[in-house]
Amino acid sequence: MKKIHLVIIAALLIMTACKQGQQKSGSADSKISITAAGATFPMPFYNQVFSNYQEKTGISITYGGIGSGGGIRSLTDKVVDFGATDAYLSDENLAEMPAEVVHIPTCIGAVVIAYNLPEVPELKLTTTLLEGIFMGKITKWNDAALEENNPGVNLPDKKITVVVRSDGSGTTYIFSDYMSKISEAWEQEVGRGKSLNWPVGMGAKGNPGVAGTIGQTEGSLGYIGSEYAFAQNISFAMLQNAAGNYIKPNAESISAAAKGDIPADTRVMLTNSIDPEAYPISGFTWIILYKEQNYNNRSKEQAMETVKLLEWLVSDEAQQVTKKIHYSPLPERAVVLAKNILSSVTYDGKALLSEK
């Protein structure tokens, strides 16, 4: 037995040695590797830009899509360089963190109402219909209210299978924040949160899980991050926004949602925007990090690379990637604010970016 253990340990050592060797050959100063974890909603965007950055600089970045709550907890436990979340930390949450935390918005995403009805290419939903479906008052596709709102569309005599997230999720937070704004009954009975006490519906895990269940189940309807609907070719509904227009989620309508005022710390929900062109269930997604980067014996180099990566993330080069994968770039004002916040990040009390 002892011999086997020795063999295993030796194998592990060789493997790690090889891995380090590979990293070294990648670039000269590639000892730095950045670890991050959090939301799955912006993950397609992060995967793309982080791999671009890795090619560009040789710095390896690992992003774990473990959910917004997981991202916050990983940062609290100081096991990552930064976390990612779709729901900003409330004042109360911020006070509970071991040190001061700042938010950097990285892009705008949309939550789409996806459905699976092969014979219905276009579906229009009002806020009342949305409330009815998700609160279990409208249970059939050929409900009179749905038919009235979609004239000429042949809605089947089928039960609506509502699919929701079974795990806690920032996507759920954005969706429930919107529902609370449009429906008093929702706010009273369900409320907003990363996971909820759902009046109806079956649960599936993660955005990919909900997308998969909708894709596999005729007559189902649920909410997912837009990229997941695009990638799997799932139909999604046009929603009536606050101005009364039916809006499809796309780069323009999503960025229109961010035209309003943004506070200096960027903690704002963009749902139910009053802009006539805005898609109503849109939201910022944030990266969160400690304002003072010298903790847990992190090297100054590590802190510097982290901040540099984030600075690049809000730059034009990275922001252009958003459009390719159905997110929307940050509006100018948000970029300015993000850069301001980044320049306030310090190491031993000295601003990192000013030393660059």
Place this chain on the structure above:
Amino acid sequence: MNAEKVTKYILTFAAIIIVVIAGGMAFSLFGGAVPAFKEFGIKFIFSSEWNPTEGRESYGALPFIAGTLITSMLALIICFPLAFSTSLFLGEYFKGKKIAGILGTLVDLLAGIPSIVYGLWGFYVLKPLFVNIGINEHGLGIFTASLVLAIMIIPYATSLSNEIISMVPDELKEAAYSLGATRREVITTIVMPTASSGVIASYVLSLGRALGETMAVTMLIGNANIIPKGLFGMGNTMASVIANQFGEADGLKLSSLIAIGLLLFLITALVNFLGKLIMKRIY
């Protein structure tokens, strides 16, 4: 030190580690569950509300306890006729024959399939089938989960009861044959009474396994945090609610999930203990 002593020390050490692991697990589960039980008391077990919304937090484990018990019992009921006839086939009718060997290997093969593969099979094969038959509109729920669970525990129930049926002394059976009993009569009057408690124990142990099954059930049960409304309704089990929600959980919610883990630990331990007890009684 001689080799004998070294062997003895190594074995003792290994055995102690097992005790430490089991004890440590129970201890940390208890520790983690304390806040939930402090907050909700005994109501935690009997409340059917699972509301994680901030400011309205209220956690009750009843929907999950119900989901776990219903799916496991249902799986046991579905698995019984199949597993029982297979074990008679293997252990009595074709004992020692080539066909029994092949069948036995196949049964063991079923036991080796990872749980996630059963889940995939259920999701992509059983679910569309159920939708086509018209059982319900989405093909998921208690029944789908139980059916897959039943298939998953068949190998355990079969091999355990097969072993016990094979152990019925030949002298007894030969005596019955010499009195003119037919094969069927030998089974009903000799094999079954002799092996009954062992066979029952093997089903109890299989039940213990069904209780903790997570992945396949999570994929098929619908994950609705309610007490199941009927055989084809949706529900959730203790194991799958933990798998689904621990990632984002903190504070009271995390403690409630750990408390559910503790309850599951206790239920499974109790069932296993019961199985062992019944088994002991015969020999």
